Amino acid sequence: MTTGTLYERIGGEKAIDAAVDLFYRKVLADDRIRYFFDGVDMKKQGKMQKNFFTFAFGGPVTYSGKNMKAAHARLVTEKGLNDSHFDAVLEHLAATLRELGVEDELIGQAAAVAETVRADVVGRAA
Secondary structure: OOOOHHHHHHHHHHHHHHHHHHHHHHHHHOOOHHHHHOOOOHHHHHHHHHHHHHHHHOOOOHHHHHHOOHHHHHHHHHHHHHHHHHHHHHHHHHHHHHHHOOHHHHHHHHHHHHHHOOHHHHHOOO
């Protein structure tokens, strides 16, 4: 499929559900970033991430969570969230999508969407 939203081209709701579950298994196994999730309700986090990916990739959900800067501000100030951590997350996102059989072109598009929030996530002006 070469038309439709990124959400549709990746595979829709089932693909997003599978991707988020696999993505967080990878993230939580990574010593570089897993400590950011200490004490986090991962069931709730997974649901919020699924909603965010669905929204960000053009799917039918309206994301109603905090903006990225507010959602990550405490992690920046208290745990030192920075570009190297963001890069690790992108690495796991790409690996997850690749493992699920998503084409490289679509993985690149997903990474480009993620890059649009980098400055807010790491707490710097865009």
